[in-house]
Amino acid sequence: MTRGAAPQPFELPPHAAEFDDLRSRLRSTRWPDAPSDAGWALGTDLDYLRELVAYWIDGFDWEAQREKLQRFPHFQVDVAGRGIHFLHAKAEAPSGPVLPLVLTHGWPDSFWRYTEVLPLLTDPGSHGADPADAFDVIVPDIPGFGYSDHPDPALNSIEVAGLWAELMTVLGYDRFGAAGGDIGSHVTRYLGLDYPDRLIAVHRMDAGLPSPALDPGELTPDERTWLAGAADWNASEGAYAAMHRTKPQTAALALNDSPVGLAAWIVEKLRAWSDCDGDVETRFTKDQTLTNVTIYWLTQTIGSSMRMYNANSRIPPEQLARRTEVPTGFSIFQGDIVRAPLPWLERSTNLARATEPARGGHFAPFEEPELYAQELRDFFRPYRTTR
Numbered sequence: 301m302t303r304g305a306a307p308q309p310f311e312l313p314p315h316a317a318e319f320d321d322l323r324s325r326l327r328s329t330r331w332p333d334a335p336s337d338a339g340w341a342l343g344t345d346l347d348y349l350r351e352l353v354a355y356w357i358d359g360f361d362w363e364a365q366r367e368k369l370q371r372f373p374h375f376q377v378d379v380a381g382r383g384i385h386f387l388h389a390k391a392e393a394p395s396g397p398v399l400p401l402v403l404t405h406g407w408p409d410s411f412w413r414y415t416e417v418l419p420l421l422t423d424p425g426s427h428g429a430d431p432a433d434a435f436d437v438i439v440p441d442i443p444g445f446g447y448s449d450h451p452d453p454a455l456n457s458i459e460v461a462g463l464w465a466e467l468m469t470v471l472g473y474d475r476f477g478a479a480g481g482d483i484g485s486h487v488t489r490y491l492g493l494d495y496p497d498r499l500i501a502v503h504r505m506d507a508g509l510p511s512p513a514l515d516p517g518e519l520t521p522d523e524r525t526w527l528a529g530a531a532d533w534n535a536s537e538g539a540y541a542a543m544h545r546t547k548p549q550t551a552a553l554a555l556n557d558s559p560v561g562l563a564a565w566i567v568e569k570l571r572a573w574s575d576c577d578g579d580v581e582t583r584f585t586k587d588q589t590l591t592n593v594t595i596y597w598l599t600q601t602i603g604s605s606m607r608m609y610n611a612n613s614r615i616p617p618e619q620l621a622r623r624t625e626v627p628t629g630f631s632i633f634q635g636d637i638v639r640a641p642l643p644w645l646e647r648s649t650n651l652a653r654a655t656e657p658a659r660g661g662h663f664a665p666f667e668e669p670e671l672y673a674q675e676l677r678d679f680f681r682p683y684r685t686t687r
Contacts, residue, residue, distance in 0.1 A: 307377040307470065310385060310447070312366050315598045319362055322559055322597060326357050329560045340571065340578070344564040348580075352567065353560055355586050365591045372418060376447075379466050384440050385447035387411055388471065391434035392423035397684045399500070400473040401435040401676070402464055402491075406482020407544075407605055408566040409663070410446030411439045412592045413481075417665040420673035427670070432684075433677040435477075440467060442483065444604035446595060454607035456615055457483060461490035465498060474498065477680050481505030482662065483608065490619075492626035500683045501627040503676060505664060507640035507648060511621035522641040530638045537572065537637070540565070544609035552603030562602055563593045573662035575635025583667045627652040629679035631672070635661030653679050 334346040372387045391398045401421065405413040418437055425431035441448040443455050443463070455463075464487065468476050477500050480488040485504040492502040509530060516524060534541075543551050555562045567589060571580035580589070596602050628649035632639050634656060645651050655675065660668035 305378070307375040307386075307388070310374040310376040312370055312374065312447070313598075314363065314366065318598055322594075323357050325559050326353055329353065329558075331560075340568070344568040349560065349564055349567065352563060352586060352589070356559075356563070356590055360587065360590045360594075362591075362594055365587060365594075369412075369415065369591070372415065377467070377470060379463050379470065382443050382451060382463060383449035384443070384463065384467060385411070386438055386440035386467070387414075387418065389418055389422045389437045389439075391436050393425060393431055394434040395425075395430075396432035396434075399435050399680055399684050400438065400468065400471075400476035401680070402438045402440070402468060402476060402478045403665075404440070404460075404464070404478070404480035404484030404487040405442065405445070406480070406484045407445075407608070408569055408596070409592055410441050410595055410601075412446075412595060412666075413484075413663060414439045414665050417669035417673050420669055421676065424673070424677065427673075429674070429677060433681060435676075435680075436473075438468070438471065438473075440464065442487070442605075442608070444608055445601050447599060450601065450604040454604065454611040456608070456611040457486035458490045458494070458615060458619065459611075460487045461494060464491060465495045468498070475500050477501050477503070477683065479503040479676060481664070483612070486612065489624055492624045492628065493622050496626050499626045501629065501652065501680060502624065503629040503631070503679050505631055505633065505662075506636065506638070507630065507632075507645055508620070509638075510644070510648075511617045513617050513621060520641075520643040523644050523647075526639075526641050526644065533638050540569070541609060544606040545613040546610070548603060548606035548610055552606060555602045556600055559593075559597055562597055563590075565602070566593050566596065570663070573637055574667055575633065575659060575661035576667075583661075583663070588666075623647075624649040626650065627683065629653040631655050631657055631664070631675040631679075633657050633660040633662075633664045633668075635659070635667075636664070637662055 339345050375388050376385050403414050420427045421435045421437050424433045443449050443451040475498050478488045478491045485506045488502050492499045574583045576583040630645050645654050657671055665672045
């Protein structure tokens with residue numbers, strides 16, 4: 301990454317030599333056995349993955365996907381010694397005050413999460429919405445993800461929030477809004493907590509769990525039911541996160557070397573966490589899925605991205621207990637995982653708006669871009685005149 305005080309245009313590398321190596325590895329895969337009736341019950345479905353890999357070898361056109369991604373304005377900049385890659389798309393033909401909005405992704409993705417929704421936010425008038433709702437949109441890759449630097453040691457969500465505040469200063473935005481999901485929801489929360497004089501409002505797709513120090517007796521019945529459900533989910537679906545928190549390097553040794561292993565690790569989550577009724581391709585085409593996985597492969601970020609779980613696990617409990625006083629909105633999508641109830645949203649934030657969209661899951665900005673864009677427009681509309 302070229303260093304400099306001012307952001308510089310960035311072009312996604314073609315990676316021609318890396319793709320020759322990738323196809324060679326895919327063709328040489330030593331496939332495991334699987335019970336004939338396993339399907340997705342024990343993890344990634346073997347038959348589906350074979351089909352996906354065959355397409356990765358002979359049908360997937362990275363150059364075409366790279367050109368599609370490159371239609372967005374990509375930049376790179378050094379922030380506090382960290383090389384940050386980000387999209388910076390300005391509002392098109394706005395008819396009122398333009399609100400800067402930083403969007404933060406989660407795992408297992410990158411800036412890719414917002415590529416479907418970004419045009420709807422910068423140019424709402426061309427998509428059947430009010431031009432007055434246009435945003436300047438900034439989508440950074442968290443360090444350790446995508447085309448940003450690999451930090452050593454890994455950064456936690458508080459530290460990333462600090463980088464984003466400095467990035468927005470570099471871009472000339474004194475006050476701004478923030479939104480995110482998954483890890484991005486945590487980063488957005490800390491932006492509101494640590495920079496309340498700069499955040500106009502924050503929007504999140506999930507609410508996190510209570511601090512371990514909180515007395516469960518203080519919770520409402522709905523909150524206790526939610527916590528019990530979260531514990532059940534963690535027991536049945538949370539092994540990946542336990543690995544990321546405790547032994548990410550062990551998994552990285554395998555996943556950074558095997559593209560099939562990498563695809564299995566990621567695709568299983570795309571299916572399990574999206575509102576797809578068990579059929580991942582109702583939400584993500586093979587090209588879309590493989591674009592996400594290929595970014596991980598080419599940037600070698602599966603290990604560095606997983607290490608952020610370990611960094612976040614060491615955030616002091618008192619940080620988890622802080623209440624967000626910046627106006628906060630939530631869109632808790634029906635197909636998402638571990639959905640927090642209204643009492644917890646009210647307890648933990650200065651809640652300004654909460655909705656439960658009927659469609660979409662953990663990757664709603666990609667699954668339901670029109671619906672997600674409308675959620676952001678509706679929430680941030682009252683704050684456009686408070687900059």
